[in-house]
Amino acid sequence: MSKLTDPQKASSVEILQDLVRIDSTNESRERSNERRAEERIIAHLAGLCRRMGMSVDLHEVWPGRSNLTAHWPDQQGARSVAFQAHVDTVGVGGMTIEPFCGDVRDGKLWGRGSCDAKGSLATFLSALRIARERGGRFADKIHLIATIGEETGCQGATALMESGFRVDACVVGEPTRCELVTAHKGALWFKLIANGVASHTAMPDQGRNAIYAMGRAIGFVEQQFAPSLAERTHPLLGTPTVAVSMVSGGRAINIVAPRCEASVDCRFLPGQRYEDVARDFKRRLEAALPGDADAFELAEIEGHAAMEADPDGPLVRNLLAGCRDLTGQNDPKGVFYFADSGPFSQAGIQCVLFGPGDIAHAHKAEEFLELDQYFLAIETTLYWLDRHADRSMLA
């Protein structure tokens, strides 16, 4: 196996520091469109890829917000494999360290995005650069993909798929502690709205209290819908889950509430579609609360696809063999969060998740990446590339 040299480690740290020091926070689609949130980091990446001899394409999603794809124009491979990560990060509110410092301290690199997911992006950049410097022969056509807008719901990846861009397989960079992840859950988000009738609270029987209806609906979610989800199970992901995460309603202390809203988040399994989960929720709710049936509506329905790679297919087999040699991982893993792999796999691209760092350190007041993890991820990626100089990862 190929251990990194000290100069290779130093230049890899520099690549990650440069990425962390560029603010690419993305808290809401509207604000990020105004701020052109990822423009600077994508321009920086484009320069880096071109200096590595790659040809770069920018795929604009909104003005100033473009996905980037890059490949070497002299590549011959019949099949294409991409290494991908998102460039946007969550916001920096409440952080207790300087968010864009990129400092190295205690064997860790600190700053927003160091773990989620600039560490993965820098991993792939570093590995590709080192592999190319060593002569860079790959059986597959290798692509690098950097997407925008992941943290607000994978809009960059979705737009890239809508543009028709395709590869055969993709390693999606997320902090998996350098474990190969072959399945993740999907998410269904919606607002449950209870409609009532306002009246003076001194004469509550003249109105219809939307908060009471919502109370019954929340009881249904906890006592009936959640157990119904648990009838299904997946070997790596367990059962689907549901959570009511926000509630608001009512107008004044002396008015019977005419309206109440709750945010509902369902996490479902590969093979399920968010539309079907939403329909099932509505049907069961109406059956459970026939007296309230006409009071409820589902609004702002949003779905994020689940993902599962064929555990016995060549991609998983080949990459897992590399992990086994380097880290001792024997079996594929599953994670509960969704990622850009959702829209990619829906478009027919075989995906796995892999990257340095722990998801538990993402989105935190103190975000960091352990350098040991970072170097291990680069070495693993290099190992994959070396093993597949002559034989496709998909054969």
Ligand SMILES: [Zn+2]
């Ligand atoms: Zn991420």
